[in-house]
Amino acid sequence: MSKPPIVPETTPSGIAVDPRTLERVIPESRRPDGSVRKQLKIRPGFTPQEDVRRFRGTRQAQxxxxxxxxxxxxxxxPPPQAAVPPASKAGLTKAQKKNEKRKEKRKEKREETTKVKDSWEDDDEGEAEGTGSAASAEKAKSGEHTPENPNWAVAPDAKNEGKSAEAEGLADKLEKLEGNVTLDSWMKMKR
Structure with missing residues (x-):
């Protein structure tokens, strides 16, 4: 058996089922002057005149x-609902028209950035053509080092010597974890 609802449904006459006792009652209410009406119990089987339905035969009900x-x-x-056309630009102020143009440009930019390229080759071509001048592309091809194309094989600075020692220590620990212990690393572990 399911539990009764917390807020019971009431009939047109105001009768509801008390969720605690499962009896039919008229719940307590507040009068306009602020006093409270007591809850009234309804005898089982009693149906007030407000709740009596109009009689309908089976054929009439069907x-x-x-x-x-x-x-x-x-x-x-009914006709199908058509898309709502955008507001006519004739009734817009200059500022509103300008804002509309800005919105359209932003929307076009978003569509361009979200466009999926057909292949990786298209991506490389776009970078070489669109990222800068031809001189910077030639420098990258010739091997010159620029902020866009740094040289990672440069000898470490004096500042970075401590970091390289830490990196060697981490590499040794990694070798231990991997289990690929060489003779040199075995000797280092023994020391």
Whole structure:
């Protein structure tokens, strides 16, 4: 058996089922002057005049269920909902027109950035053509080092010597974890 709802449904006369006792009651209410009306119990089987339904025979009930809504024309269907056209630009101020143009440009930019390239080769071509002048592309090809194309094989600075020692220590630990212990690393571990 399921539990009754927390907020019970009331009939037109105000009768509801008490969730704690499962009895039919008229719940307590507040009068306009602020005093409280007591909860009233309803005898089992009693139906007030407000709750009595109009008698409908089975055929009448079936006809009511199958009837069309009031004002409906047989064979007529409502037209499909068309997309709402954007507001006409004739009624816009200069600032609103300018904002519309900005929105359209932003939308076009977003569409361009989200466009998926057909292949990786297209990506390389776009970078070489669009990222800068031809001189910077030639420098990258010739091997000159620029901020865009740094030389990672340069000898470490004096500042970075401590870091390289730390890196060697980490590499040794990694070798131990991997289990690929060489003779040199074995000797280092023994010391």
């Amino acid at each position: 006809m009511d269920a199958n009837s069309l809504p009031k004002g409906h024309i047989i064979g007529w269907a």
